[in-house]
Amino acid sequence: IILQRGNLMKEKNPWHKPVTIIITVIGVIAIVALVTVAVLQNRPLPQKYKYGIVLDAGSSHTALYIYEWPAEKDNNTGRVEQTHSCKVKGPGISSYASAPLKAGESLRACMQEAEQRVPGKRYHETPLYLGATAGMRLLNMENSSASEKVFQAVEEALQKFPFSYQGARILSGQEEGAFGWVTVNYLDDRLEQGLETTGALDLGGASTQISFVSDNYDGSESPSNSVTFRLYGNDYNLYTHSFLCYGKDQVLRMALAHQTQTGPESILDPCFHPGYNATKNYSILYDSPCVSDRKPQRAPVNFTHVGNGNFKQCQNVVKSVFNFTHCNYTHCSFNGIFQPLLQGPFGAFSAYYFVMNFLNLSDTSIPLETVKEKLARYCATPWNQIIQQHPDIKLKYLAEYCFSGTYILTLLTEGYNFTSDSYPNIKFIKKIKGSDAGWTLGYMLNLTNMIPAEAPDSPPLPHAGYVSIVTIMALLLLILFVVSLRPLWPRCSKQPQII
Ligand SMILES: Nc1nc2c(ncn2[C@@H]2O[C@H](COP(=O)(O)OP(=O)(O)OP(=O)(O)O)[C@@H](O)[C@H]2O)c(=O)[nH]1
Numbered sequence: 001i002i003l004q005r006g007n008l009m010k011e012k013n014p015w016h017k018p019v020t021i022i023i024t025v026i027g028v029i030a031i032v033a034l035v036t037v038a039v040l041q042n043r044p045l046p047q048k049y050k051y052g053i054v055l056d057a058g059s060s061h062t063a064l065y066i067y068e069w070p071a072e073k074d075n076n077t078g079r080v081e082q083t084h085s086c087k088v089k090g091p092g093i094s095s096y097a098s099a100p101l102k103a104g105e106s107l108r109a110c111m112q113e114a115e116q117r118v119p120g121k122r123y124h125e126t127p128l129y130l131g132a133t134a135g136m137r138l139l140n141m142e143n144s145s146a147s148e149k150v151f152q153a154v155e156e157a158l159q160k161f162p163f164s165y166q167g168a169r170i171l172s173g174q175e176e177g178a179f180g181w182v183t184v185n186y187l188d189d190r191l192e193q194g195l196e197t198t199g200a201l202d203l204g205g206a207s208t209q210i211s212f213v214s215d216n217y218d219g220s221e222s223p224s225n226s227v228t229f230r231l232y233g234n235d236y237n238l239y240t241h242s243f244l245c246y247g248k249d250q251v252l253r254m255a256l257a258h259q260t261q262t263g264p265e266s267i268l269d270p271c272f273h274p275g276y277n278a279t280k281n282y283s284i285l286y287d288s289p290c291v292s293d294r295k296p297q298r299a300p301v302n303f304t305h306v307g308n309g310n311f312k313q314c315q316n317v318v319k320s321v322f323n324f325t326h327c328n329y330t331h332c333s334f335n336g337i338f339q340p341l342l343q344g345p346f347g348a349f350s351a352y353y354f355v356m357n358f359l360n361l362s363d364t365s366i367p368l369e370t371v372k373e374k375l376a377r378y379c380a381t382p383w384n385q386i387i388q389q390h391p392d393i394k395l396k397y398l399a400e401y402c403f404s405g406t407y408i409l410t411l412l413t414e415g416y417n418f419t420s421d422s423y424p425n426i427k428f429i430k431k432i433k434g435s436d437a438g439w440t441l442g443y444m445l446n447l448t449n450m451i452p453a454e455a456p457d458s459p460p461l462p463h464a465g466y467v468s469i470v471t472i473m474a475l476l477l478l479i480l481f482v483v484s485l486r487p488l489w490p491r492c493s494k495q496p497q498i499i
């Protein structure tokens with residue numbers, strides 16, 4: 001007998017109940033909606049950027065830098081990047097003392113480039129700063145009304161552009177040193193992470209800065225060298241000093257002036273290559289507050305500048321511009337200026353980099369003695385050979401590398417007290433992660449309050465982690481939901497039984 005069970009107990013399939021179907025559909029829709037909303041809500045928005053422009057009006061030239069950062073995340077570290085730089089044609093603005101309007105005009109081409117680079121709808125909220133350094137400091141000391149006229153002309157020129165002009169001013173030496181240090185450490189992500197900081201060495205045309213944090217400097221000894229910061233919840237007590245007149249162009253003037261004391265018609269200069277011979281003008285040489293008190297009486301109009309390429313003698317000439325005789329502190333660098341013991345790694349930029357990179361001496365793992373030997377050989381190379389080897393380099397730069405290299409080594413070792421052991425702590429750098437090392441970025445970060453004093457609150461989970469967890473939880477819910485409906489699942493109809 002074949003009994004068909006299905007005929008005896010007619011079971012109803014619960015999935016056919018409208019209520020069950022509705023609940024299931026709503027449940028699935030709710031979970032899909034939850035995942036979709038979580039993913040969409042947290043999807044990175046299309047990037048919108050903000051911009052800032054800083055003009056670095058240095059003694060030898062002006063450069064314009066454009067920075068950008070994501071509009072939503074002003075407070076995060078390592079987010080501001082240099083997107084463009086423009087070198088202004090011609091000399092630094094302080095050279096336009098006798099024709100100030102030209103100082104303003106000289107900036108126009110780079111400002112027009114900035115108009116191309118910054119999106120039009122951001123113009124009005126893009127701050128524009130001009131900071132002048134040692135060239136304008138010297139002009140201001142020499143002739144303050146001339147420096148005011150230069151600033152007026154520059155201001156008028158900059159205000160014609162559609163950016164949010166925030167003013168032009170001379171930075172103090174302290175600011176120049178401290179903002180260079182901020183730039184280097186910001187770009188290296190050392191500030192937000194509270195890591196050991198890197199010291200900053202900046203060599204310009206008219207001044208040079210040294211800035212670093214030292215455990216044995218709390219600011220009480222020589223407080224004028226102290227700058228304190230609270231950044232991302234960490235306190236920093238920075239030592240910084242700017243030596244006016246110790247940029248490489250002014251030191252060259254001082255060295256030449258020193259040598260003209262002994263023979264005003266002709267100088268045999270060990271810092272220039274054998275065979276180098278040029279006629280130079282006395283008034284131009286002495287036209288700077290760094291040397292003006294040393295002009296020999298009854299000096300002729302011109303003097304002949306002849307090279308003999310001797311590194312050892314050049315070191316002595318360069319040393320003559322430093323004064324090591326007095327120190328009223330526990331430690332000094334030179335000219336009676338306090339300096340705590342050197343500490344940590346250092347980044348050396350601007351002319352430190354230009355010069356050491358040209359000389360192929362930017363690798364500081366080369367022992368200091370070897371560096372000196374290589375430089376001595378370079379200085380002794382005849383001038384015509386140097387010209388032949390570097391036909392594409394400006395003669396003015398080319399003539400001065402022996403002098404500049406000797407000055408850099410003397411400044412670092414005799415001036416700042418780097419030794420053969422600590423010399424490898426220096427890195428000669430131009431850029432960090434695509435942004436130029438220099439004071440401009442630190443200056444802008446400070447003026448736009450972009451580095452908070454306290455560490456910003458960060459969400460407990462990164463974006464990707466958050467989305468993953470929400471998705472996994474939603475899937476688990478879905479599975480649980482489906483499993484919980486198990487009693488309602490259709491039973492498999494049993495096979496007919498044969499009795
Ligand atoms: N060899 C070489 N020298 C350069 C270059 N650019 C600038 N210099 C020289 O390096 C020195 C320092 O240049 P900068 O760092 O621009 O100096 P600055 O900002 O004008 O001067 P400060 O106001 O003292 O900071 C000056 O003597 C410049 O003439 C370059 O590309 N190559």
Ligand SMILES: [Ca+2]
Pocket residue numbers: 058059133203204205350
């Ligand atoms: Ca500079």
